[in-house]
Amino acid sequence: MAYVLNTKTNLATIYTTFKGVAWINYNRFLINRPIHTSNEEVNIDWYRKRKVKKQHRRCPEEYLLKLELKRYVNSTIRTYVHFFEHFINQYPHIDLQTINESHIQAYLLLLIR
Incomplete structure (x- = not known):
């Protein structure tokens, strides 16, 4: 885009x-x-300040910055962060840089089942 x-x-x-x-x-x-004039201000500080369980993996900062740059509304950001973290926490012992297509397919099959 x-x-x-x-x-x-x-x-x-x-x-x-x-x-x-x-x-x-x-x-x-x-x-x-502008098409939408009543959008709320994009603010993802809520994400950075929230407390999570010790073993929980957070979205990478680069992902958050991408969402900010695309100017998604806060509710969309919350949804994307939630589901991305759900995905990466399915593979807690795998480095994010090494997650590949087979991991994604396995995750999608898990959701379908």
């Missing part, structure tokens, strides 16, 4: 770049106003 400022120049660049390659419905690009 990429974010581009909503300007006439950027719209022209997108249209020129993808002309003949992809169909673009750019009706929403022409509206230069």
Whole structure:
């Protein structure tokens, strides 16, 4: 996913770049106003300050920063953090960097069953 400022120049660049390659419905690009104006401020300090059990693995800071940068609402962040931590705590003795596709598939099968 990429974010581009909503300007006439950027719209022209997108249209020129993808002309003949992809169909673009750019009706929403022409509206230069926020879609949601009542979103609460993104704040994930609640996550960093919360107390957890000693053996519980927390989401990596990089994951939290990604959620902040994407400007997800707090309820979405809570959900994503909850389920990501549920996943990584299924493999408490495996380094996060070594979790692979087979671990993900096994976890998904566990959820299905």
